[in-house]
Amino acid sequence: MILSTNLFIDNINSIDPSYVYTYLENNGWKEESKLDDIAVILTTNKNNKKYSLLLPLDQEIPDFYSRMYDVLRTLEVVDNKSKEEIIKDFKSPHQVALEQQTEIISLRFQFIYDEYKKQFSAKKMGLVLVSLQNLFDAFGELESGQESESIRGRISPKVLDKTEISVFETFKGSFGVKLAFAKLTQQLDLFEERPLAERVSHNFLELINLSNSSDKENLKQMLLHLKKRIASRYRKFLAELIRDQSNFYIDWGSVNPEAGGHAYLTYENTVNTIDFINKMETENPEEITVRGKLLLASKSKRNYLEILSLEDKQIYTGDILDQVLKNTNIELTIDRLYIVTFEEITLINPATGEEKIERKVINIKYMN
Structure with a gap:
């Protein structure tokens, strides 16, 4: 035009x-x-x-x-x-947000081995955006006061509608995308001071800024406040960034003139942050309880079991702690139903972004 x-x-x-x-x-x-x-x-x-x-x-x-x-x-x-x-x-992020009447997040990737690379694998970009969407959904759940007790619990569809992001446009030059939340008219609820998308964007920007600091104490406090689902999904998002070996820039344009801002995360600090969250995970493992049918049990060189969950139909495996075998008068019988409590740690290799799940059985009892 x-x-x-x-x-x-x-x-x-x-x-x-x-x-x-x-x-x-x-x-x-x-x-x-x-x-x-x-x-x-x-x-x-x-x-x-x-x-x-x-x-x-x-x-x-x-x-x-x-x-x-x-x-x-x-x-x-x-x-x-x-x-x-x-x-x-040339428009500022705030101008774009006002025109679109929603929060705008611009992501730019500066690849460390090819600073002006203009192409990005569609598969890799898809994984980055999916992991970012999952993180925003978890932020939205917390901010809306509808947090699930389990990191695997379902998030309300009402929250998901407000935190859904769409690709608004792509950059020329160094690779990047602009993402838009739902329109402002779809965001506000009665008595809500700030749109959910604005609060989600604020938390995301703050996490990135804290992650780019060598001192991770403030990051730790924020992650503890934000709960485990967000820490887990944030680490997954960082793992996707690691695979792309890039520095990461963010511009947040907000409809609110007092909100918005910029953030930057180096590749080195992305790796360091994953390592830091891994250590937090080890110090405070997740407990999950599985009700299901025993598929396999071994007491030879290594005590471990496999159980098929009756709820999600997934197979869970884990090493059985010695004290569990000593303190419980339980016979492990294939195809019998049990309630098994696992202590679960999810670790991500800071060098490759690959995920590894370790589980230990801390309690076993029969299902009535």
Whole structure:
């Protein structure tokens, strides 16, 4: 769509230079020199040709419009896009959120071995987005006061409707996507001070910021407050990021002018955070109770059992602690029904992102 002349001029005059600078940086432009606080010269190479532009930093200078127009003309050639399309890319996250009337989360991946990589495996991207959606669902459950006692419990469909994210658009340049929550009109309940999506976004941004600190004490306190389901799903999300070997940038645009913000997580701190959550998991394992049919029991070199759950039809295995065998007068009979309590630890390899579940049987009794 071609903008009218007056609207086009207004759009250029309202451009925030800081967002233009970020756009250029994300697309491979490098700062060459700075002219006080008035302007900066940036350069890039494309198709064996060097391009340069002068970006005005002060919107109050008399020739701001003409300088910014020159920037658009250069980018029109380099990016092969219209000026109108480029202006759209310059909008702040808050502006985009207001236009869409919902919270907007922009994710950008800076691959550590190929900084300006523009392609991303659809399968890998799908895993990242699924793990992020699961994390947002867990945040929504907690914030809505409908938390399940078990990390495996079902989340209310009403919560899931409000925390569902959709891909809004993808970036050109360094790979990234913009995600949108449900429209604001679908978010607010009676007496609710802030939309659920805003609270979910705030928690997510805070977790990322705390994870990028070398001191993990504040992260630990937040995860303990947020409960185990969120810690588990957050670690799973980080594991998907590890597989992509990238630094991770987030821009949160909110309808609320007092909300929103930025966060950054390095690949190194992603690995460190997974390792840290693994240690928290080891210190405080999950207890799960399975009612089902005994499939296998061994008391040779290693005491362990397999039981088929009558509830979810899954097979659970685990080592039987010596004290359990000593303290219980229980005969383990194949195909008999038992109630087995496991102590479960889920660990993720910080180097590969692969998940491993370890279980120990801490109690066994017959089903009546």
